Amino acid sequence: MDVELRHLRAFVAVAQGLSFTRAAERLFVTQPALTRTIKQLESILGATLLDRDTRRVSLTPEGVRFLEGARAALGAVDRAVSNVLQDAPLRLGFSWLLPDPWAQRAVAEYERVVGSAVSLVRTDDPLGDLERREIDVAVLRDRADLPAGVRTVRLFEERRVVVCSTASPVAERRSVDWSELEAWPFVYNSVSGTVGPWSWHDGGPSRFVETHNYDEWLESIAADRGISVVPDLATRRTIHPSIRFVPLAGAPPSTVSIGFVLDHPERLKRRFAEAAVAVVDPAPDRN
Template sequence: MDVELRHLRAFVAVAQNLSFTRAAEQLLITQPALTRTVKQLEAALEVGLLDRDSRHVSLTPVGAEFLERAQQVLLAMDQALASTREQVALRMGFSWLLPDPWAQRTLARYEQLTGSRVSLIRVDDPLAAVVQGHIDVAVVRGPVDGGSPARVVHLFDEARVAVCSVDSALAAADRLRWDEIARWPLVVNTVSGTTGPWSWTDGGGPSEVVETGNFDEWLESVAANRGIGVVPEVAMRRNIHPAVRFVPLTGAPSSPVSIAFLPDHLPRLLRRFAEAAVDSAR
């Protein structure tokens, strides 16, 4: 029988605790399973490592010497794994401004828990990039098509604000009602935008729509006074363009924020990332 790391970890836990009960609790396994694992190690080495009776556990002389070497092996393996994990970067895609402070908290929490890094990648269509394997996890705003193979985890909802050119008649307004949006041409990012004709289920949306294919085109079109836009309010906290102004909206539906990833891709890392993302959203 080959000696595996699980055999070494089981023996070291018992040797350090001098108790099968405490070692089993530490390793989160049953005591009979732990006993079998240690016996397998002794059988493979053809030597007794532990003396045990009904109330006491102690190391044999050979066991004491083997303990030191087993600890060195496990330490070297843990160091090798930690070094490798530090070089693994989880690719997180986003189409434009990340929600704050959620993004900063999530990255810090995930990197602290795993020792891995997060690489930030801007893409026009994050959900498609996940499905195509260009990124590992996507930050997605707005509703997600139920036919996507990606797993979607809803995090929170963002409030919306209107944005217009400094030359627009709307620039001097104190606020705007959601039902007034239809009076203005609406500039829409058809790839990753959060607001478009689909946002009005009753057909009460704007009659004139200016379509763009990404965030930069959308922003420059608004700045050029081709129409107004509607975005999550995080944009108000960023100086995204000197030629636009933000107008608070009342009565606007909120915009969902989610993360999306393929269920079978990097399951350990993405599970930890999802946990960090959900915790940071609370």
């Protein structure tokens, strides 16, 4: 048996994170399948590339040397394929503000490795656009109702804050606790919002104001139809003279993931998923 691309991708994924668990998640395979692939590669080469025990994974001296060549080989293949696909950029869909600096780093890493562009697509229905193949990858927040066939990769968590009108009494508060949200009407985006009626199993706000896109949601809050909750990214990225942000205590965090359907162009989607994970800060200051 000759060394195949799947062997190289499996080895590089493990070597980069020194974790079979994380590598299996990135490659969308089971850990036993990944372990078999690594053993096949080591058997073909007649060398041990990884030292692994029950607690850690590390590269052997042969593994360190092989990693450099494996990365170069994969990069060359990606660039060769990209020369054919360079007129078809990967379409990255998002419903509102892209998380920074992750988004900028992920796009730059993908374009550096693959050699083709990322096209940013603003959409109010990223999951629907995925199913219709109008986008290739979607940035998702706190979505559990995934259509069949949509794969997700969890990236990181964001802290949440309250957003309200400057006319609301909440604007004068120093902070609000999650348990206090039931005291005010709550505005939510039913298409792509991260917090809504589904966020409470018991209790919760007595009245909900439904909106259907980001602009309706924002202007309803500005008009003092109610308060809402957003990731704290909005505090530095949203400018509106009639809204205020207030710290929120006791709230569940907002989880950011990417989602996609593994069909054409599957290779580009996998490469973006790898780039997206590679640039996540292992110890982000999000608190």
